[in-house]
Amino acid sequence: MMIQSSQVNLRFATPDDAEALLALVRELAEYEKAPQEVKTLPKDYRNGLASGLFRALVLDSPTEGIVGMALFFPYFSTWGGKTMYLEDFIVRESQRGKGYGKILFEAFMDLAKSEGAVKLKWQVLDWNEPAKNFYRKYPTRFISGWENGVINFEEI
Numbered sequence: 698m699m700i701q702s703s704q705v706n707l708r709f710a711t712p713d714d715a716e717a718l719l720a721l722v723r724e725l726a727e728y729e730k731a732p733q734e735v736k737t738l739p740k741d742y743r744n745g746l747a748s749g750l751f752r753a754l755v756l757d758s759p760t761e762g763i764v765g766m767a768l769f770f771p772y773f774s775t776w777g778g779k780t781m782y783l784e785d786f787i788v789r790e791s792q793r794g795k796g797y798g799k800i801l802f803e804a805f806m807d808l809a810k811s812e813g814a815v816k817l818k819w820q821v822l823d824w825n826e827p828a829k830n831f832y833r834k835y836p837t838r839f840i841s842g843w844e845n846g847v848i849n850f851e852e853i
Contacts, residue, residue, distance in 0.1 A: 705797065707804055710753035715742035717763040718753060721787045729822060754804055756797050764792040767805040781809035783819035798831060
């Protein structure tokens with residue numbers, strides 16, 4: 698999958714993109730006021746992409762480098778079947794308002810459908826109204842009543 702325009706190229710991330718992906722994640726963590734929570738290293742992204750643990754679509758600008766990404770992986774929902782989980786969806790703050798989020802998200806949706814996913818799933822912080830408003834442009838249903846459970850092995 699690749700789309701080219703004069704402004705950005707849409708393509709799959711490669712292990713060589715590890716540093717740029719981590720930079721986007723760090724920018725998102727700053728926005729979410731949790732920069733200390735990012736524990737991953739470039740090697741984690743290189744290894745994950747190389748092994749197929751996850752994939753990412755990126756928007757690559759000839760002048761700005763990678764300006765956005767949709768990092769995802771498939772999983773099986775016992776109630777719904779094949780699901781594509783969107784782990785992170787980020788467009789650099791300086792590049793927002795140019796339609797890049799729409800390009801990325803719709804490419805992700807098209808890819809998921811073409812690979813047989815029956816639904817998409819992701820998380821969004823309850824206070825992140827700009828992100829929620831973006832997702833409301835699509836047939837998104839926010840599910841209340843569920844909480845995230847996490848066990849961090851570093852803390853045991």
